[in-house]
Amino acid sequence: MLIYLGSDHAGFELKEKIKKYLKELGYAAEDKGAFKFDPDDDYPDFIRPVAEAVAASSESRGLIFGGSGQGEAIVANRVKGIRAAVFYGVYGGKWVGFGDKIVRLSRDHNDANILSIGARFVDENTAKNAVRLWLKTPFSGEARHRRRIDKIDPKN
Numbered sequence: 164m165l166i167y168l169g170s171d172h173a174g175f176e177l178k179e180k181i182k183k184y185l186k187e188l189g190y191a192a193e194d195k196g197a198f199k200f201d202p203d204d205d206y207p208d209f210i211r212p213v214a215e216a217v218a219a220s221s222e223s224r225g226l227i228f229g230g231s232g233q234g235e236a237i238v239a240n241r242v243k244g245i246r247a248a249v250f251y252g253v254y255g256g257k258w259v260g261f262g263d264k265i266v267r268l269s270r271d272h273n274d275a276n277i278l279s280i281g282a283r284f285v286d287e288n289t290a291k292n293a294v295r296l297w298l299k300t301p302f303s304g305e306a307r308h309r310r311r312i313d314k315i316d317p318k319n
Contacts, residue, residue: 164190164191164222164223164224164298165190165191165192165193165220165222165223165224166185166190166191166192166193166223166224166225166226166298167192167193167194167195167212167213167216167217167223167224167225167226168181168182168185168192168193168194168195168213168225168226168227168228169194169195169196169197169209169210169212169213169225169226169227169228169235170196170197170206170209170227170228170229170235170282171197171204171205171206171208171209171210171228171229171230171235172197172200172201172202172203172204173228173229173230173282173283174227174228174229174230174232174235174280174282175197175199175200175228176200176282177228177280177282177285177287177290178194178197178226178228178282180287180290180291181226181228181280181290181291181294182194184291184294185294188295188298190298193216195209195212195213195216196208196209196212197209206229206234206235206238207238209227210227210229210235210238210239211238211239211241211242213225213227213239213277214238214239214240214241214242214245214247214277215242217242217244217245217276217277218242218243218244218245223276224276224277224278224298225239225245225247225276225277225278226277226278226280226294227239227247227277227278227279227280228279228280228282229279229280229281229282230281230282230283231249231251231281231283231284232249232250232251232279232280232281232282232284233249233279233281235247235279236248236249236277236279239277239279243316244276244316245276245277246273246274246275246276246277246312246315247275247276247277247278247279248265248266248269248273248275248277248278248279249279249280249281250265250266250269250278250279250280250281250285250293250297251280251281251283251284251285263292263293263296266278266293266296266297266300267296267297267300269297270297270300270301270302271300271301271302271303271308272303272308273308273312274302274308274312275297278293278294278297280293280294
């Protein structure tokens, strides 16, 4: 499985750490930028290429990073075939409420192919735990979930 990465300035540092972590886990990763910290960059410039690459290959996934992850998910979800879920379910380095369940459900029920991480709300260890959990969680394939996903991007 190839993992595409993208971030703006707000997510740049966390993206770089997760890129190294993915290699430790044995995943192949391709970085779509940003390639340097630039406080004036714009997240669509880096997120859209990730979404387009993931949409072109059902065997790939994407990890995108920004301040909140919200704008990044909006951009990604504009690309047909993308189902980006936002994660920032922590506070003070601890899972808040059902943070781990949200990560699992994004894959199990929604077959999310991009995880958007709010770098201003997630520390490195929590991001690593979320990424590992998200990558290892399969889509359930249940008929009700497949039916709902098919309504998002009809084949006709």
